Amino acid sequence: MPDLIHDGDSAAAVSSLRSAVMLLSRRLKHQRVDESLSPTEMSVLGTLARCGSATPGELARKEHVQPPSMTRIVALLEAKGLVRLEPHPDDRRQKVVSQTEQAEAMLEESRSKRNAWLTALAEGLDEDEWETLRKAAPVLEKLAHL
Amino acid sequence: MPDLIHDGDSAAAVSSLRSAVMLLSRRLKHQRVDESLSPTEMSVLGTLARCGSATPGELARKEHVQPPSMTRIVALLEAKGLVRLEPHPDDRRQKVVSQTEQAEAMLEESRSKRNAWLTALAEGLDEDEWETLRKAAPVLEKLAHL
DNA sequence: GTAACTCATTACCTACCCTAAAGACCATTC
DNA sequence: GAATGGTCTTTAGGGTAGGTAATGAGTTAC
Structure with a gap:
């Protein structure tokens, strides 16, 4: 398998994923269905x-x-x-x-x-x-x- | 635009997205880089x-x-x-x-x-x-x- | 020049999760 | 067949990240 992990794209993606998930979770906390x-x-x-x-x-x-x-x-x-x-x-x-x-x-x-x-x-x-x-x-x- | 929002696929996707984001955020909280x-x-x-x-x-x-x-x-x-x-x-x-x-x-x-x-x-x-x-x-x- | 507004801050409170330890119950071993 | 070690749940206590309400300083509009 190609080096998916250590290339720049994946590093940027995981960084972006991380902050997006944290931010979304903060917003979802307030956006309660009940x-x-x-x-x-x-x-x-x-x-x-x-x-x-x-x-x-x-x-x-x-x-x-x-x-x-x-x-x-x-x-x-x-x-x-x-x-x-x-x-x-x-x-x-x-x-x-x-x-x-x-x-x-x-x-x-x-x-x-x-x-x-x-x-x-x-x-x-x-x-x-x-x-x-x-x-x-x-x-x-x-x-x-x- | 097609009714992306109210079909069953999207409802399932948003539900899955929501729980995945919440769960990931809990884990990321502990998985600190620093x-x-x-x-x-x-x-x-x-x-x-x-x-x-x-x-x-x-x-x-x-x-x-x-x-x-x-x-x-x-x-x-x-x-x-x-x-x-x-x-x-x-x-x-x-x-x-x-x-x-x-x-x-x-x-x-x-x-x-x-x-x-x-x-x-x-x-x-x-x-x-x-x-x-x-x-x-x-x-x-x-x-x-x- | 004063009244209304905005920005940052302070003080207090809440929600959620954790660790440590206890209590109840198996399961294995002598 | 007691005892010892292990597992599941719970209790107690603590910590962290966020929010609301109220304050103080500074700006803007009238």
């Missing part, structure tokens, strides 16, 4: 929607967060009725977290709000640029989970 | 490198941060000798922030450290995926600044 839900909480709900259910430890690993943080997040989600906690069938140390019907409804609603935000930003990008982003989204996701 | 410099501080130095110099207010707008936050960031950078503060020539309320030679040297050094991080992650992506990211980086940056 006032009372932090970005990480949203992300956990998304993971649960994909995986069905998981233990707090699994969730912590998937979200690259420490276990104590996940404990707090799950507790908050439970208090809001978006998540259910059940004892693990095989191991009484663990718990099983799964989303409630209420969470599913909320995720659906959030999708339309996200689109509204996206529409506002869409005016600044042309079709080619959107195409690039659509292709990049899954790669970014993969990168984030590496 | 132990003593926060991502936002790095970003401000990058902006200064591009723009030459700016007032705190201008920097706050560019970084999408509130003025008081930028005051604190600039103060930290000044304490580290990476930034210089001078009175504004025309307006005595404002100040002019510019980077020192030390900052330039640090940015150069940070580039090689970033490459080390990149190398570690590179193993998980193939050449096509990197190509996609290289193309997407400037678009993401544009999006972030919209």
